[in-house]
Amino acid sequence: MEGQQERYKPTISRRQFLTAAGGITFVVAAGAFAPKIFAEESRNVPGEDKQITAWVRLQEDGRIVIYNPAAEMGQGSMTALAVIIAEEMDADWANVHIEFSPIEPSTYGLQWGGKLGGPMITVGSRTVRGYYHALRHAGAQARYVLLHNAAEKWGAPITELTTGPGKVVHKAGGRQMSFGEIAAFAKAPAELPEIPEAQWKKPEDFRLIGSVIPRFDIPAKVDGSALFSMDIEVPGMVYGAISRSPVNGSQPELLNEEDIREMEGVIDIVRLDHGIGAIAETFEQALKAKEKLQVSWSKGAQAEGYDSVKAYALYSKTAHDDAAEGEIVERTGDTRQALKSAHKTYDIEYKTDFAYHAQMEPLNAVVSVAADGKSAEAWVGSQAPDTARRAIAEVLNIDFDAVKLHPCYLGGGFGRRSMADYVEEATILSNQVRRPVKLIWTREDDVQYGAFRPIFLQRMQAATDEKGNITAWGHCIAGTGGGLLDSGARINYYTIPNQLIEVRSVDHGVRTKHWRSVAHAPNKYAIEAFLDEVALDQGIGPYELRRRLMKDHPRELKVLDEAARLANWGSPEKEGRARGMAFCERSGSLAAAVVEISLGRDSGQIRVHHVWAALDAGVVVQPDNAIAQMEGGIVMGISNVLYESITFRNGKVRQSNFHDYPILRMADAPESIEIRLIPSQEAPQGIGEASIPLMGGAIANAFLKLTGKPLRHMPFTAEKVLEVLKG
Amino acid sequence: MKTSFTLNGKEVQVETAADATLLWTLRDALKMTGTKYSCGASLCGACTVHLDGMPVRACMTPISMAAGRAVTTIEGLAEEELHPLQQAWIDEQVPQCGYCQPGQIMQAAALLRNNPQPKREEIVSYMNGVLCRCGTYLRIIKAIERASQSR
Numbered sequence: 050m051e052g053q054q055e056r057y058k059p060t061i062s063r064r065q066f067l068t069a070a071g072g073i074t075f076v077v078a079a080g081a082f083a084p085k086i087f088a089e090e091s092r093n094v095p096g097e098d099k100q101i102t103a104w105v106r107l108q109e110d111g112r113i114v115i116y117n118p119a120a121e122m123g124q125g126s127m128t129a130l131a132v133i134i135a136e137e138m139d140a141d142w143a144n145v146h147i148e149f150s151p152i153e154p155s156t157y158g159l160q161w162g163g164k165l166g167g168p169m170i171t172v173g174s175r176t177v178r179g180y181y182h183a184l185r186h187a188g189a190q191a192r193y194v195l196l197h198n199a200a201e202k203w204g205a206p207i208t209e210l211t212t213g214p215g216k217v218v219h220k221a222g223g224r225q226m227s228f229g230e231i232a233a234f235a236k237a238p239a240e241l242p243e244i245p246e247a248q249w250k251k252p253e254d255f256r257l258i259g260s261v262i263p264r265f266d267i268p269a270k271v272d273g274s275a276l277f278s279m280d281i282e283v284p285g286m287v288y289g290a291i292s293r294s295p296v297n298g299s300q301p302e303l304l305n306e307e308d309i310r311e312m313e314g315v316i317d318i319v320r321l322d323h324g325i326g327a328i329a330e331t332f333e334q335a336l337k338a339k340e341k342l343q344v345s346w347s348k349g350a351q352a353e354g355y356d357s358v359k360a361y362a363l364y365s366k367t368a369h370d371d372a373a374e375g376e377i378v379e380r381t382g383d384t385r386q387a388l389k390s391a392h393k394t395y396d397i398e399y400k401t402d403f404a405y406h407a408q409m410e411p412l413n414a415v416v417s418v419a420a421d422g423k424s425a426e427a428w429v430g431s432q433a434p435d436t437a438r439r440a441i442a443e444v445l446n447i448d449f450d451a452v453k454l455h456p457c458y459l460g461g462g463f464g465r466r467s468m469a470d471y472v473e474e475a476t477i478l479s480n481q482v483r484r485p486v487k488l489i490w491t492r493e494d495d496v497q498y499g500a501f502r503p504i505f506l507q508r509m510q511a512a513t514d515e516k517g518n519i520t521a522w523g524h525c526i527a528g529t530g531g532g533l534l535d536s537g538a539r540i541n542y543y544t545i546p547n548q549l550i551e552v553r554s555v556d557h558g559v560r561t562k563h564w565r566s567v568a569h570a571p572n573k574y575a576i577e578a579f580l581d582e583v584a585l586d587q588g589i590g591p592y593e594l595r596r597r598l599m600k601d602h603p604r605e606l607k608v609l610d611e612a613a614r615l616a617n618w619g620s621p622e623k624e625g626r627a628r629g630m631a632f633c634e635r636s637g638s639l640a641a642a643v644v645e646i647s648l649g650r651d652s653g654q655i656r657v658h659h660v661w662a663a664l665d666a667g668v669v670v671q672p673d674n675a676i677a678q679m680e681g682g683i684v685m686g687i688s689n690v691l692y693e694s695i696t697f698r699n700g701k702v703r704q705s706n707f708h709d710y711p712i713l714r715m716a717d718a719p720e721s722i723e724i725r726l727i728p729s730q731e732a733p734q735g736i737g738e739a740s741i742p743l744m745g746g747a748i749a750n751a752f753l754k755l756t757g758k759p760l761r762h763m764p765f766t767a768e769k770v771l772e773v774l775k776g
Numbered sequence: 777m778k779t780s781f782t783l784n785g786k787e788v789q790v791e792t793a794a795d796a797t798l799l800w801t802l803r804d805a806l807k808m809t810g811t812k813y814s815c816g817a818s819l820c821g822a823c824t825v826h827l828d829g830m831p832v833r834a835c836m837t838p839i840s841m842a843a844g845r846a847v848t849t850i851e852g853l854a855e856e857e858l859h860p861l862q863q864a865w866i867d868e869q870v871p872q873c874g875y876c877q878p879g880q881i882m883q884a885a886a887l888l889r890n891n892p893q894p895k896r897e898e899i900v901s902y903m904n905g906v907l908c909r910c911g912t913y914l915r916i917i918k919a920i921e922r923a924s925q926s927r
């Protein structure tokens with residue numbers, strides 16, 4: 050545990066931070082770097098850590114502590130961001146240690162355009178691409194502070210100094226000083242200047258960016274010392290469990306409060322709008338109390354009666370109402386007209402069921418509300434720690450600054466942990482007893498009160514001319530999920546003159562949420578599967594069709610070509626096997642994959658044997674980690690495509706745990722996954738979600754090739770596959 | 777109820793409810809939080825520990841079953857600095873979120889104890905009960921192969 054604490058200190062509070070940063074007057078520079086830190090005079094004394102900028106702390110033993118502002122949920126950006134700063138400040142990586150930054154969005158948050166000072170939220174694969182520019186600048190500023198200090202010490206002009214890994218060098222004076230030595234006397238200059246981009250490192254001089262650097266978090270993740278919020282213990286802590294509405298929106302009335310209060314270990318019962326919480330000395334006691342709760346749930350919630358299987362009929366009708374028009378995602382040319390006058394038209398529906406995040410660490414949080422209710426401390430694994438911090442403040446009606454939030458590692462996020470519902474609950478429980486409470490959702494809670502990737506029905510339409518060219522494209526997305534339905538629907542990389550892409554969402558009062566790559570997985574599935582159906586009918590190969598459509602988009606085409614080349618596309622299929630391909634863009638990345646599948650004709654089981662994928666993500670900061678993200682996304686994608694389905698009946702979620710919401714196991718993983726990163730000097734793009742959206746289309750297309758039959762409803766469970774084979 | 781057993785080589789005695797599970801006893805009473813809770817129903821393997829050297833799912837193991845026996849958790853797996861599997865896990869850069877990995881490593885350690893040179897199919901069938909949502913399976917296989925070769 051001790052080593053872990055060393056490597057991974059809880060975040061320092063704002064007050065401590067001000068002390069640590071004492072002596073530095075940060076001038077609020079226009080734009081990029083504007084921390085709210087001002088101090089009158091230097092308090093940096095020998096032997097103490099030196100906070101040389103908001104991002105970097107030096108220790109005299111030579112250790113360089115770099116702050117990570119993003120959640121670490123497995124995507125590895127904790128290491129990548131530190132690599133960016135270390136590169137520009139010319140640090141020796143061996144000396145770098147990474148800590149979570151304070152939860153101070155004005156300093157460490159990120160605006161969508163890549164400027165600092167927006168929300169601290171780790172979503173949409175935006176961390177590395179979003180912070181890249183700002184953190185290179187932050188690294189250049191840290192380097193400036195080091196140069197400045199060495200120059201003063203030596204009485205040499207700063208312009209004569211250079212840096213080498215971990216040291217400042219004065220060639221003319223024949224001397225050098227390590228960063229650790231500088232730490233002994235370092236002071237931050239009165240002004241932290243803007244460092245123009247022209248003075249940053251040239252990419253050809255990069256030592257760290259683009260090289261294989263082991264992830265900082267991995268050692269603690271192999272010896273059990275990595276701290277997830279689930280592992281936090283604070284003195285006096287008690288445990289909470291909550292029984293939540295089986296139908297979203299229904300409210301509880303507890304019928305046997307007296308009996309529950311008498312149970313062993315039970316400390317208190319809390320009524321929430323959507324559930325009843327039990328607080329007990331141990332978690333198992335809280336669970337027992339939860340099981341014994343007799344709750345009557347109010348009637349009349351909007352979600353009551355919702356049946357997600359039957360709902361497809363409604364979505365189909367919605368998507369086929371040609372008199373209506375939904376939210377327009379893209380309109381070029383006149384698709385309706387082009388469909389009427391086309392040589393040939395296609396009109397096919399694809400469906401995708403609700404999906405659950407199934408992060409391996411169920412939701413949980415530790416919140417400790419002070420005895421007077423005027424401050425709180427929390428330990429949370431959150432993709433949006435400042436939202437979580439704000440949520441706690443709001444529940445307690447106290448100031449944001451009165452809440453101290455310690456970020457923890459996340460045992461998976463996938464979009465579920467950017468919501469603060471579980472943090473609010475823990476706050477309410479702790480506020481009731483004014484003691485630290487660890488609230489744990491059981492796996493069943495996590496499934497049944499989930500917030501799911503929406504259900505989708507896509508009506509795809511296309512028109513072709515005599516030569517088989519696609520001249521018009523219609524994509525109407527129906528489902529429930531509002532703004533969660535449209536991502537990935539655009540196909541700017543396919544040249545089709547007439548396009549009409551729209552969303553028609555129907556609200557049923559069920560909870561929906563971003564799920565790794567949001568709507569990209571369902572939308573890219575529909576797009577890519579539809580293309581292959583058109584290609585088959587037109588007698589054009591799937592690769593050839595995509596190449597034609599991409600003729601004006603060389604960067605995309607290169608990615609597609611690379612995946613085809615890796616898979617040796619065009620070579621004869623092995624006995625009983627077939628390959629399928631798909632392309633997608635996500636978070637700025639371009640990706641293509643080919644999968645090879647076989648099929649158990651009696652069992653209906655699809656098996657994916659091999660996957661070949663190419664990725665153009667601009668500059669890749671951490672190549673091995675990028676490959677790991679691609680692999681992980683492919684495996685999670687296959688899992689989702691083959692097995693995962695949440696269904697509602699009478700407004701209730703029908704699944705509860707991994708027996709009825711199976712996720713892919715090792716035996717069903719592909720035998721090999723081969724990833725090729727396309728070298729690039731373009732700006733870095735998001736990688737963590739780039740491969741997920743490829744799997745639906747690629748697998749459906751391989752199946753179409755193998756059997757001649759289309760798969761039009763995800764997931765492609767054995768049951769559904771057998772139906773398709775019979776039909 | 778008092779239960780005595782050996783935990784990572786040390787004698788421990790713990791007071792719990794009679795129906796307490798090994799998982800919550802380890803995590804909350806004995807502060808061994810490396811063993812994870814994920815499904816609570818023997819479906820995922822995140823809570824895998826060794827009981828007299830055999831892998832068990834701690835979430836479904838009553839504490840009474842541990843009485844007088846030896847329990848090993850991820851914290852006590854390495855005899856010296858790192859178990860060869862832990863080193864292989866670092867070398868192959870296996871973990872992503874890391875939450876499933878203690879269970880993966882404990883399951884793999886039991887495999888190698890009985891079968892020091894497993895074939896790939898043997899690895900897959902032995903490891904199949906331990907889920908990884910982040911999709912690290914292929915690296916897990918590589919790491920096990922690496923550790924078995926390094927012996």
Ligand code: FES
Nearest residue numbers: 814815816821835
């Ligand atoms: S928590 Fe024990 S098997 Fe899942």
Ligand code: FES
Nearest residue numbers: 873874908909910
């Ligand atoms: S590494 Fe995240 S669940 Fe396995």
